[in-house]
Amino acid sequence: MTRVSALPLLALGSLALASQDAFKSKCAKFADQINIPNVKVNFAEFVQGGTNLSLSDNPTSCGAFSQVVSVDLCRVAMAVSTSNSSEITLEAWFPEEYKGRFLSTGNGGISGCIQYYDLAYTAQLGFATVGANNGHNGTSGKPFYQHPEVVEDYAYRSVHTGVVVGKKLTKQFYDKGFDKSYYLGCSTGGRQGFKSVQKFPNDFDGVVAGAPAINLINLFSWSAHFYPITGSPGSETFLTTAEWQIVHDEIIRQCDSIDGAKDGIIEDPDLCRPILETLTCTSHASNKTSCLTSTQVNTANQVLAPFYGINGTLLYPRMQPGSEMLAASLMYDGSPFPYSEDWYRYVVYENPSWSGKNFTVKDAAVALAQNPYNLQTWEGDLSPFQKSGGKVLHYHGLQDQLISSEDSKWYYSHVSQTMQLPPSKLDEFYRFFQISGMGHCGGGDGAYGIGQGLRTYDGTNPEDNVLMAMVQWVEKGIAPETVRGAKFANGPGSKVEYKRKHCRWPRRNVFKGPGNYTDENAWQCI
Ligand SMILES: *[C@@H]1O[C@H](CO)[C@@H](O)[C@H](O)[C@H]1NC(C)=O
Ligand SMILES: *[C@@H]1O[C@H](CO)[C@@H](O)[C@H](O)[C@H]1NC(C)=O
Ligand SMILES: *[C@@H]1O[C@H](CO)[C@@H](O)[C@H](O)[C@H]1NC(C)=O
Ligand SMILES: *[C@@H]1O[C@H](CO)[C@@H](O)[C@H](O)[C@H]1NC(C)=O
Ligand SMILES: *[C@@H]1O[C@H](CO)[C@@H](O)[C@H](O)[C@H]1NC(C)=O
Ligand SMILES: *[C@@H]1O[C@H](CO)[C@@H](O)[C@H](O)[C@H]1NC(C)=O
Ligand SMILES: *[C@@H]1O[C@H](CO)[C@@H](O)[C@H](O)[C@H]1NC(C)=O
Numbered sequence: 001m002t003r004v005s006a007l008p009l010l011a012l013g014s015l016a017l018a019s020q021d022a023f024k025s026k027c028a029k030f031a032d033q034i035n036i037p038n039v040k041v042n043f044a045e046f047v048q049g050g051t052n053l054s055l056s057d058n059p060t061s062c063g064a065f066s067q068v069v070s071v072d073l074c075r076v077a078m079a080v081s082t083s084n085s086s087e088i089t090l091e092a093w094f095p096e097e098y099k100g101r102f103l104s105t106g107n108g109g110i111s112g113c114i115q116y117y118d119l120a121y122t123a124q125l126g127f128a129t130v131g132a133n134n135g136h137n138g139t140s141g142k143p144f145y146q147h148p149e150v151v152e153d154y155a156y157r158s159v160h161t162g163v164v165v166g167k168k169l170t171k172q173f174y175d176k177g178f179d180k181s182y183y184l185g186c187s188t189g190g191r192q193g194f195k196s197v198q199k200f201p202n203d204f205d206g207v208v209a210g211a212p213a214i215n216l217i218n219l220f221s222w223s224a225h226f227y228p229i230t231g232s233p234g235s236e237t238f239l240t241t242a243e244w245q246i247v248h249d250e251i252i253r254q255c256d257s258i259d260g261a262k263d264g265i266i267e268d269p270d271l272c273r274p275i276l277e278t279l280t281c282t283s284h285a286s287n288k289t290s291c292l293t294s295t296q297v298n299t300a301n302q303v304l305a306p307f308y309g310i311n312g313t314l315l316y317p318r319m320q321p322g323s324e325m326l327a328a329s330l331m332y333d334g335s336p337f338p339y340s341e342d343w344y345r346y347v348v349y350e351n352p353s354w355s356g357k358n359f360t361v362k363d364a365a366v367a368l369a370q371n372p373y374n375l376q377t378w379e380g381d382l383s384p385f386q387k388s389g390g391k392v393l394h395y396h397g398l399q400d401q402l403i404s405s406e407d408s409k410w411y412y413s414h415v416s417q418t419m420q421l422p423p424s425k426l427d428e429f430y431r432f433f434q435i436s437g438m439g440h441c442g443g444g445d446g447a448y449g450i451g452q453g454l455r456t457y458d459g460t461n462p463e464d465n466v467l468m469a470m471v472q473w474v475e476k477g478i479a480p481e482t483v484r485g486a487k488f489a490n491g492p493g494s495k496v497e498y499k500r501k502h503c504r505w506p507r508r509n510v511f512k513g514p515g516n517y518t519d520e521n522a523w524q525c526i
Helices: 002-033 115-123 148-173 186-198 217-226 226-230 241-259 294-303 325-328 338-348 361-370 383-387 403-418 464-475
Strands: 039-047 049-052 068-069 071-085 086-095 101-105 127-132 180-186 206-210 314-316 391-397 430-435 483-486 496-502 509-511 523-525
Touching: 002 039, 002 071, 002 148, 002 294, 002 496, 068 115, 071 148, 086 115, 086 148, 101 115, 101 148, 101 186, 115 127, 115 391, 127 148, 148 186, 148 496, 180 186, 180 464, 186 206, 206 338, 206 464, 217 226, 217 314, 217 361, 226 294, 241 325, 314 361, 338 361, 391 403, 403 430, 430 483, 430 496, 496 509, 496 523
Parallel strands: 101 127, 101 180, 180 206, 206 391, 391 430
Antiparallel strands: 039 071, 049 068, 071 086, 086 127, 483 496, 509 523
């Protein structure tokens, strides 16, 4: 290379360094410039792209001790009081390569854990991003005990407070402020997204809500009702993981080909109504490792049935068939589901020794009657959000082992009926995508990489990335017709084996051929 062509490169390099220095010093000074009521700044620090950030303050039970940060950013850590006896821990990450967009992340389970991987992911995409701890620290429900302010933070106030404070900080940190505001979350994070849509219609222009834990009180009860059905390991009613494999194989045998492709993945669970009596061992069966007792068949049928309350009303729809193997070691493992047990112990009965082993539908009625701070998150009228111009992209994995995707379909029809809008009209601001082969927010047997997180990601093309699809919808008015997922060969982020375009509800995916199911163009949404 000649000197002449090297010179502009050098000049560019030093310019970049000078701008990094300016950014660093702006970050260092920022902490002292923040003066927002109820906000106490712990620190503001520059984080260089490529840093493996140590998270020594993060509660141990959150299980995240470090986070790799790929871009230069200014990290601001704060405590924000939400009442005179509660507070959230809030972080705001301001990337140097800023694209003029604000975003809030969400949480998971009943956790008080900042999702650092979501902060890292969205900062990397150029968003000024915030994440809060949901009003308490760690994964236990104990902080709710006789502390309604903490429950209120969990129900809606943590995210909303983070948004109010985060937007102020973003305007102060960047001269140009922000143009549009976004939300990205899954599970409890999906519920928090819908809570914003329902209760704070002006917080976001675009909300991406995955596998939402809406209908949450009933979700706690549904998760609690599996133990009384399965009993403990060893009891007659119980199925081991190997026995659930027998059930799963039979469901796949009966339902896999309905969509036209034998790929081990069910595209439309609505068409799958498995008959499990086929699995009952006959008295003269020589091989008892491929059949079940009639008691066990009864267990499987009950586990896969809708969940009704004391007076026969539907509380929670059925677990969608196809998720058996992901659910076996979690929901059907013969012990009370921990989040549900915590909710009943610390909130419903305020009795720390209450045992999930004693759960009945009577408890479900008690819990639902309480519904503190409208935690249910089941409002069907989204017209304030619609009128404000907001857009929501809702997705749900069809192998979700923790939150049945059937609940998402139920909510969609609830909104449709409440607002008197058919899908063609809802499509103008609310689109729902079923993601076949996706477990709870990720994982599963199929094309679950849709850009919902740091590792379940195959590029920033809006066709492949739900967050960038939302940006395109909000900023260019181009709404997503399909959501394309990547099937990873060996876990999240590994080599992409194939892609599949997932359909917008109420359409379903059908294999038309010709060729292989791995060909995305051999499928059609009908
Ligand atoms: C980051 O640091 C943690 C703890 O020091 C370590 O366990 C982890 O492997 C590191 N990650 C990377 C990608 O280097
Ligand atoms: C704490 O907040 C509650 C509710 O906002 C209020 O009624 C009460 O007076 C406050 N207590 C103190 C000590 O400020
Ligand atoms: C959560 O942990 C942080 C960091 O250790 C601490 O500053 C904060 O007070 C804790 N919050 C609550 C509600 O206990
Ligand atoms: C029993 O069935 C299982 C599962 O189909 C099979 O793996 C095993 O080899 C069979 N055992 C005998 C003795 O046939
Ligand atoms: C649960 O039920 C058992 C009997 O089935 C009873 O002995 C026990 O006291 C109950 N526990 C609680 C916490 O209610
Ligand atoms: C039935 O139970 C549900 C949930 O507990 C309740 O909302 C509803 O009002 C009840 N209906 C009747 C007719 O009692
Ligand atoms: C389709 O591709 C998969 C994966 O490459 C392969 O295992 C399978 O045999 C192919 N099926 C057909 C019908 O070609």
